[in-house]
Amino acid sequence: MSQSAVLDAGLRPGTEPQDPARRPLPRFFGKGVLAVVLGLYTIYTLGPFLWLATMSVRTTAEISAAPYAWPTVFRWEQYRTAWESGFAVYFWNSAIVVVGAVVVVTLIGAAAAHALARYRFRGNRLIYSILFSSIIFPPQITLISLYQILVDYNLYNSLFGLALVYISLQLPLTVYLLEGFFARIPQDLFDAAKMDGYGDLEIFWRIVLPVGMPAIATTLILNFIQLWNEFLFAVVLITDPDKRTLPIGIRAFMGDHFQDIGMIATGVMVSVIPVIIAYVFFSEKLIRGMTAGAIK
Amino acid sequence: MAVVRLDKIVKRYGMGGPVVVEDVDLTIEDGEFMVLLGPSGCGKSTTLRMIAGLETISGGTLSIDGRVVNDVPAKDRDIAMVFQSYALYPHMSVAENLAFGLRRRAIPNAEIDRRVKAVAEILGLVPLLARRPAALSGGQRQRVALGRAMVREPQVFLFDEPLSNLDAALRVNTRSEIIKQHNRLGSTMIYVTHDQVEAMTMGTRICVMNAGKVAQIGAPLEVYWQPANTFVARFLGAPPMNLMATTLDGARARSMAVDAPLSRWSEAALVPYAGRRITLGVRAEDLSLERPAGAGIGKLRGRTVAVEPLGAETLVLVALDGETEITARLPRQVMVALDQELELFFRPEAAYLFDAESGLAIAPREDAAAVIGAAVQRRAH
Numbered sequence: 245m246s247q248s249a250v251l252d253a254g255l256r257p258g259t260e261p262q263d264p265a266r267r268p269l270p271r272f273f274g275k276g277v278l279a280v281v282l283g284l285y286t287i288y289t290l291g292p293f294l295w296l297a298t299m300s301v302r303t304t305a306e307i308s309a310a311p312y313a314w315p316t317v318f319r320w321e322q323y324r325t326a327w328e329s330g331f332a333v334y335f336w337n338s339a340i341v342v343v344g345a346v347v348v349v350t351l352i353g354a355a356a357a358h359a360l361a362r363y364r365f366r367g368n369r370l371i372y373s374i375l376f377s378s379i380i381f382p383p384q385i386t387l388i389s390l391y392q393i394l395v396d397y398n399l400y401n402s403l404f405g406l407a408l409v410y411i412s413l414q415l416p417l418t419v420y421l422l423e424g425f426f427a428r429i430p431q432d433l434f435d436a437a438k439m440d441g442y443g444d445l446e447i448f449w450r451i452v453l454p455v456g457m458p459a460i461a462t463t464l465i466l467n468f469i470q471l472w473n474e475f476l477f478a479v480v481l482i483t484d485p486d487k488r489t490l491p492i493g494i495r496a497f498m499g500d501h502f503q504d505i506g507m508i509a510t511g512v513m514v515s516v517i518p519v520i521i522a523y524v525f526f527s528e529k530l531i532r533g534m535t536a537g538a539i540k
Numbered sequence: 541m542a543v544v545r546l547d548k549i550v551k552r553y554g555m556g557g558p559v560v561v562e563d564v565d566l567t568i569e570d571g572e573f574m575v576l577l578g579p580s581g582c583g584k585s586t587t588l589r590m591i592a593g594l595e596t597i598s599g600g601t602l603s604i605d606g607r608v609v610n611d612v613p614a615k616d617r618d619i620a621m622v623f624q625s626y627a628l629y630p631h632m633s634v635a636e637n638l639a640f641g642l643r644r645r646a647i648p649n650a651e652i653d654r655r656v657k658a659v660a661e662i663l664g665l666v667p668l669l670a671r672r673p674a675a676l677s678g679g680q681r682q683r684v685a686l687g688r689a690m691v692r693e694p695q696v697f698l699f700d701e702p703l704s705n706l707d708a709a710l711r712v713n714t715r716s717e718i719i720k721q722h723n724r725l726g727s728t729m730i731y732v733t734h735d736q737v738e739a740m741t742m743g744t745r746i747c748v749m750n751a752g753k754v755a756q757i758g759a760p761l762e763v764y765w766q767p768a769n770t771f772v773a774r775f776l777g778a779p780p781m782n783l784m785a786t787t788l789d790g791a792r793a794r795s796m797a798v799d800a801p802l803s804r805w806s807e808a809a810l811v812p813y814a815g816r817r818i819t820l821g822v823r824a825e826d827l828s829l830e831r832p833a834g835a836g837i838g839k840l841r842g843r844t845v846a847v848e849p850l851g852a853e854t855l856v857l858v859a860l861d862g863e864t865e866i867t868a869r870l871p872r873q874v875m876v877a878l879d880q881e882l883e884l885f886f887r888p889e890a891a892y893l894f895d896a897e898s899g900l901a902i903a904p905r906e907d908a909a910a911v912i913g914a915a916v917q918r919r920a921h
Contacts, residue, residue, distance in 0.1 A: 432627035435594050436688075440641035441615035454631040 293516075299509035307505050326510040333486060334493030335514065341403050341489060342471045345410035350464055352411075353418030354426075358452050360419065361426035362434065372423065375416045383413050387480060394481060401483050409481060410471050418463045425459035426452060465526045469519050490515040542605040542618075542695040542728050544568040544591060550599030551586050551752075561586050562752045563600070568730055573722050575743035576732045579775070583752040584732045585700055591730060592698050593617050604695065615644075620689035621698040624705060626681045628673040634684050635660075635669040638691050659691045662724075663717075679710045683717070690721065699731040703738060715742060736776050740764065748772050770899040773821050773892060779855065782827075782866035784820045784840075785896065788813045793820045793893070797860035800838035803888045804904040813895075813902070821892030824855070827868040827884045829876075836888035840866065844880045858882055 299307055301318045327335075360372050390409055391400070399405030429452065437447045453460065475491040482488060488496070494511040497504045544567070551561035561583040568574040576584040589595040591602060593614030602610050609617050620641070628637050638656045647655075660666045663683045673681055682702060689697055699718070703711045719742055722729055733739055739746050740760045748755040748763060748771075755775075756768040767773035773781040786793040786800070788810060793800040800820055802810065822838070831837055845865065846857035849872065856868045856876050868884055876882065893902040 430625055430627065432623045432625045433629065435589075435592075435614075436621070436623060436627035436629075437640075438594065438614045439592060439619065439621050440688075440692075441644035443615075446644075451629065455629075457631075 296509050296512060299506060300513040301510075302506055304504050304506040307509075322506060322510045323514070326507055326514060329507075330485075330488075330493060330496070331490070331511055331514050334488050334490045337403060337487055338472060338489040338491075338515070339518075341407045341410065342468060345407045345414065345471055346464060346467045348407075348411050349414045349418050349467055350460060353415055353463065354422055354453060354456065354460060355448065356415075356419045357422030357426050358448055361423045361429075375419050378416045379420060384476065387477065390477070391480060400481060401487065403482075403487055406478060406481050406489070409477055410474065413477070414467045414471065418467060421463050421466075422456065422459055426456055429455055461526045465522055468522050472515070472519055543570050544696055544728060544730065545603045546587070546591070546600065547603070548600035549587065549590060549597060549602060551583070551590060551595060552598040559598075560752050561590070564749075564754055566747055566754065566757065568728055570728055571726045573719075573729045573731065573742060573744040575739040575746045576730065576749060577734065577736065577739040577743075577746050577775075578749035578755075579734055582749040584734075584749045587749070588621075588698055588700055588730060588732045591696075592619055592621050594621075618695045619698060620692045620694040620696075621700065622682075622685045622689050622702045624701040626673070626685040626705075628681055628684055628688075630673050633670050633672055634665060634676070637673070637684055638665075638669075638687050641688065641692050655691050655693075659687045662690070662721075663687045678706050679714060682706060682710075682714050686714075686718065686721065690725070695728065697727055697729040699729065701733055702731075703733070704735070718742065736778070740776075748775060750775075766901075767821075767892070768901055770819060770821070770894050773894070773901075777823060779824045779867040779869070781821045781823050781892070783894070784822075784860065784864050784866065786818060786820045788816060788818050793818060793891075795861070797841045797864075798839075800886075800891050801836040801888060802891065802893065803836040804891060805893060805902065806905045809902060809905070817896040818902070819894040819896050819899070821894060822866075822886050822890055824867045824869040826886045826890035827866075827870070828886070829870060829874060829882065829884065831885045832887055834887070838886045838888065838891055840884040840886075842866070842882055842884075844876055844878055844882060847876050847878060856882070858884065 295312070298315055301320060301322060302315050303319060303322075306313075306315075360368055390412075394400040394402075394405045394409070397405075399408065433451055433455070434447055437451050442450065473491060474489075475495075478489045478492050479495070482492060485496075490511070494508055494515065497508045497511060546564050546566040549561060549564040549566075550559060552559045564583075564587060566574075576587060578584045586595060590597050593609070593612065597610050601608055604617065604619075629640060632640065635656055638659060639652050642652045642655065656669075657666075660669055663686060665680075665683060665687055668676060668680060668684070673684065676684065682705075685702065702718070703714055706714060715738060718731075722742075731738075731742060743760055745758060746760050746763050747757045750771045756763055756772045758766070763772060764776050767776065767781070770783055774783065784793075784795065784798050786795045786798050788802075791802050791805075791807070791810060793802055798820060822840075827840070831839075840858070840860060842858040842860040844856055845859045848855040848857070851872065853872050854870050854874055854876070856870055856874075857865055858868060859865050866884075870876070893904075894900065895902060
């Protein structure tokens with residue numbers, strides 16, 4: 245059909261009447277399929293979590309007798325027992341190390357990303373490439389050398405040393421993600437702020453950080469979740485029971501001959517709750533940050 | 541208010557890199573509205589950014605009110621700029637956007653509030669003060685950008701193609717708004733655009749730029765009626781001036797399809813070009829199908845290749861020979877068919893001559909120039 249004929253028929257080009265055989269599925273059918281798929285996926289992801297939650301209020305004996313049963317008695321005191329049997333210490337150790345590391349990674353990462361995205365200087369792309377290459381390699385290959393460095397500097401078996409390691413592990417990815425976002429902030433904004441009388445540091449603080457908040461929130465939550473659950477470096481670099489973080493603390497409930505499943509489940513729940521809170525708090529910004537490049 | 545003087549300003553990127561602005565000499569008088577006009581990549585925005593302090597100056601001297609500011613940071617030049625993209629801070633409300641530049645200057649809060657309110661009232665932004673830029677239309681954003689510059693009460697306003705992101709109707713309104721504010725404030729304003737309509741309607745003077753150099757500086761109608769070279773002649777005017785390669789034969793410009801008596805030029809002016817190729821220029825609106833009364837009428841002969849009825853007038857594209865096509869702007873009543881043999885006429889004062897090699901205009905006799913000058917004045921009024 246020619247374009248004029250289409251227009252004569254009162255239709256815009258590209259909206260020709262469709263062959264009934266090629267008509268899309270009825271809307272309610274499409275929505276139904278979507279609901280079923282989402283429902284199945286929700287059960288798939290939420291099921292293990294709910295199972296864990298039910299186990300956290302049951303004793304190991306009850307779980308052994310009927311692993312999938314609904315709790316007949318909700319033993320909330322298990323949380324107090326777990327908290328008093330060392331989880332409080334593990335929790336605060338994790339909080340200090342992870343929050344400290346995430347704050348430092350975010351500040352340094354944002355500043356570095358801003359410098360790489362905005363300023364033209366010799367070696368800019370070289371630094372960027374080196375940072376990027378460190379993302380490619382698995383972090384485990386640095387474990388032995390980091391262990392030796394911490395021993396040499398008397399930082400082995402210390403929360404400060406572990407926090408430094410966490411900062412070095414997360415910094416490259418943070419810079420990489422933020423650089424991509426910051427590079428898309430229009431240069432005119434910086435020029436306008438300069439004309440308004442602001443210097444480089446003030447522009448970073450007053451323009452880059454607020455405008456880049458969706459991306460910063462994304463890296464913040466990704467780093468938090470990753471470090472909160474980090475096990476390998478913590479188990480190698482921390483030996484003192486008083487300095488254990490939550491993932492190592494949970495492992496302490498696993499004996500060679502007996503595993504206190506109920507207490508492990510309670511401990512896991514204790515460790516998961518901050519992650520859920522952080523996710524709920526930042527999820528909107530996280531999604532905006534992840535889709536920031538998708539929309540002009 | 542201030543005088544901005546550019547003296548042999550040069551911009552070069554890197555050592556031995558390309559020169560994007562070359563020896564620009566330009567003085568913008570106190571309270572003047574100067575338009576930098578030129579095609580993309582001609583160096584007009586770079587020149588503006590050098591005045592703003594956003595680009596370093598590779599050579600020459602830039603002074604504002606007699607003070608050399610080559611090495612003065614942007615924030616200390618007392619200049620405000622309106623950007624093409626508006627450059628509004630997306631995380632701040634309209635009121636915060638307006639006040640942002642004042643907060644850095646240790647101005648008391650009460651004074652900031654007074655100025656923000658005053659500017660908001662002038663520009664009709666009062667109902668929008670609490671909104672974020674994302675909740676504003678294009679025209680509203682542009683008004684906020686203008687307000688942000690006005691609230692600073694700077695010596696000089698700079699505009700970098702501020703209307704190019706607006707639709708046609710809004711562009712006309714905002715253009716009027718800027719002219720109105722210039723008349724009200726009487727400030728020195730420098731305005732960059734590639735749109736000749738903006739340049740003609742807004743500028744006190746126009747500085748036409750080409751390939752990093754100044755092609756001509758003058759009042760809008762002066763530049764239009766007395767172009768200094770073929771670039772300016774073609775760049776100003778829609779459709780652009782018709783240029784035809786001819787040979788000087790005595791006091792006539794001739795080719796197969798052109799015969800133009802050159803009574804505007806003195807014999808002395810034409811002697812150097814005797815027997816050589818010269819470029820004859822005639823604006824589309826100066827061509828007619830009817831031979832005007834009087835002597836020295838120029839004549840073009842050709843065949844129509846396109847007819848564009850625009851309602852108020854009709855543009856007729858005529859092929860003179862194998863290479864040259866010209867456009868005539870004819871009254872709407874004129875009925876012309878395609879592939880029709882046509883003769884087009886023009887008065888002697890409508891002819892322009894340019895050196896075929898350099899493209900520079902060949903100056904007409906002074907008395908002829910005075911006639912054109914008087915015509916310019918009449919049209920201006």
